Amino acid sequence: MTGRTTSGPSVNEAPKADERRHAWAYLSAVTQGASRTVSAAIAEHGVVEVADAARKGSAGAELTAKLGPRAHLDTAAADLERLDRAGGRLITPDDEEWPAWQMLGFDQLDTATDAEGPPLALWVWGQRRLDELVERAIGIVGTRAASGYGEHVTAEITGDLAVDGWTVVSGAAFGIDAAAHRAALGVGGTTVAILACGVDRAYPAAHAKLLRGISESGLVISEYSPGTVPARYRFLARNRLIAALSGGTVVVEAGWRSGARNTAAWARRFGRPVMAVPGPVTSAASQGCHRMIREGEARLVGNARDIVEECGPLLGVDDDRDAQFVRALDGLSGDLALVYEALPATDACEPIAAAESAGVSVDRVRAALPLLEMEGLVQRDEDGWSRVAGR
Template structure:
């Protein structure tokens, strides 16, 4: 028992050490951990027994082991570190990130750990969640719509995920808190560093009733590139991404990019055609990057779980595939009634990116609609 506890502590310290060494996503380090295990990977980093791809990213901080200090820091503020070894780790949410093509985007890797403040379970609270993002310089119209939709979603048991920024983000968080709902703030800095500073009180409120999450160790300050990396976690922790107001070059469009790559639905609220704050939403809707929605019920229709029954369908058994939409519907339709297909063949047949195909296959498998074997993925036959 004592030996097992010591091994657990060794693994946790190894995760925390590596998290500090790279401070953010690092696909090469994730691959090393997958290959040799976290404890051996930590030893290799300390002793610089590394492939060339890891020497540069680990050079700056590998000689400084702050793991014990970081653990003390997070405990003092009433928080915790969640590693892939922990039951609270949202493993199935991270599947999409794990399946992204290596090398396509340096920020696309699975986080090594997640630093968390708040009483909720990260696993449980991300089971049914919608990301609500948008313009920092939002209008009164955008604030009202974001508050109404986020509040309605939270009332119906959906967790609201956002980035605690000015504008739409803060309206979404406050709306969830106002109705006693669940909300998760994902930061691009340490969870002990309120950013923006004006939202220190809001983040404390979220930490008291919800969750404040970051992949960056305590004390890490916010830097520009970290916001783009943070956006993938906002998308990954939710069933869909809703954009309420976005300029043409809004950072919210970056979150939509991650949602599409992860196979999550992207949704956008239209605004006045004369409003510069809605140009990005209109462009995404016009280009087919996002589905137009105007209220919470429409968001749930797009991002909600597969329904096993249909209203008014008495006298017959509903087909769960009737509610498939978007990329998932295309992938399911491409699978043969008899036989199987590999992801590469499905990508060619549907013209969807391979990463999207893999993410959709995982979702369809979790829904009990398909299975996988030696020859690829296949439909699961249902009685009748």
Template sequence: MSTARNPETLAWAYVSTVVQGPSRAVEQLIASRGVVDAAATMRTGDVPKAVWDRVSARAHLDTAAAGLDLMAAMDGRLVVPSDEEWPAWRFLGFERPDGALPTRDGGAPLALWVVGPAPVAPSTERAVAVVGTRAATSYGEHVTGEIAGDLAVDGWTVVSGGAYGIDGAAHRAALGVGGCTVAVLACGVDRAYPAGHERLLRRVSETGAVVSEYPPGTPPARYRFLSRNRLVAALCDGVVVVEAGWRSGARNTASWARALGRPVMAVPGPVTSASSTGCHRMIREGEARLVTGARDVVAEAGAVGAGVEDDDDRDALFGRDLDRLPQTPARVLDAFPASGARTVQQLSVDSGVPVSAVRSALVVLEIEGHAGRDETGWVRVDKVR
């Protein structure tokens, strides 16, 4: 219970409660003033108009402590960007410039409410999202079980949205083989939605994780499902769509995956099946690669950057030029001296970036050849372009 009284944790809980979803304006306010001061100014209204427009309807709410107490009673926790289990590497794709993402305010979550023993970052280090229609056929459920089960046996975490149909089949398949699965909800983690999956979500929370960016007590809503889809796409190495109608919400998840640089895959179905028209459309129009089993999925999702359509797309995500690096890696790179090594902690102090985010940024910089390690720490690598 002591964690619930920590001023910074209380501030994050308050911000998550009044914002309820992503907000670049709020992100910028927190980055410039710190979360405790940002929360205090939100309460009084002494914030930029863009922030006040977002929080004014809920700024009076004082449920942060109650929300944290409820999470503690559920053996849950609030995960924030300064925590070790924050999946900073997964969220780097949200730093792309306006216009590169499906929605203007589709940024990283401000915080994550989590129930379950699986730490978010490590458990999604090697993960595949399996999604599809709620009105799944026996064929779709069978294929989902085969793919998700085989992936889980091989050590992949299966990520999905906890819904009826394909989502539920994916979670059950992973649980059935003793694998790890993560359910991302469009409501508070204290609410079983759909109600018929209360037992399934409880099973997920016993060995994996049930995750939401919304505080306890938040009801499901259509726009929250669309926002939830971006997190499903972000927390994985690739998205597999198994059965999707012509206007399926799974295609929204797929569009987020492409925007974030994740490979998108689709399973073909019978040509007479309305449940597979969305998959066939994505394959035909080049939005997804055709897969028929876990081996195909691993071939697409197994390598960093796999599924990015061409070099220009890869450049836009990871940046081969210094001015095209995402914001956080660029800040960390600027903190390097012209010569000599730096520890992660020193880079955090010099860049003003939390330690967990510095570690994730260094992965990007090392992959792109801008930084490397020696016996004394991290050093800058000058690249000839």
């Protein structure tokens, strides 16, 4: 063993890793989305080999049909550099942070078209590790034409989930999606946006600032190479990634026909919990949710606790502490429940503020708080009383 020998692999591996990364970037850009044919070829022959064959036009007929039209466009180096400058990177199945178990969902599909395969690689904007972010993730999606009720409920539910340590995954669209991202950011939580275009494009343009905020605390993700413009079929493909990267999907409001129901259908195909939030039957924005619940396509959920109950066990987070916490919460009634609900999710507050919010006298709030503290549900510090996070 000499110094040279020891350093040898890293000298040799670095260019190899770089070559592989370029190959993934090239194939991702050329494929423009997913392709089971391309994925299968990579699994069989290797990513560098498939990329080389594609560049030379020597891939088989089936592969050439998928890659041929764009095979001469090798933008990999430029794409990677462009994203690097913007604070992004390409995550490939070679990387430790590749969300491997989430991608297993694609193996469970009974039938799938060629384009319904797993993403070849993921272009991301942001610094966090993807596998850590999506370890405990919930997709929150819904109609662009959200009602005030829908946005309010999204903020409530998402805020509670984010405080509890769940990553909120959504699509950065207007309406429910944006409300979910904003609520997660608002409580200092983590959120992931999955786009139907390159991550260097702010779409919708009005969400440029929101997307920047998401990239700073979480990740903006796309399977499309930088510069790709949004297109209808890409939104549908994007929905499958929201479902794939989430431990469960919640639809807050959805009209009769809705992209959110498409995301929910994907979650169902992946065998993940699908949930829907009901609303007034007089509200058009809730019709899709009601239909999903009615048809048995989604389980009714009314709050973050219901959602954790559905998704927690599957993600192995129903540990003793969580179970104890949920039992304690479930046992609350009367003043205790009112006061607990009245405490803010993140900040602390004084009993008088909690009394006002709970609609209960200050004396009764003062009596309830020590009991809640004994249950391990609230805590006191110099700023006042606050909830204890569930985990």
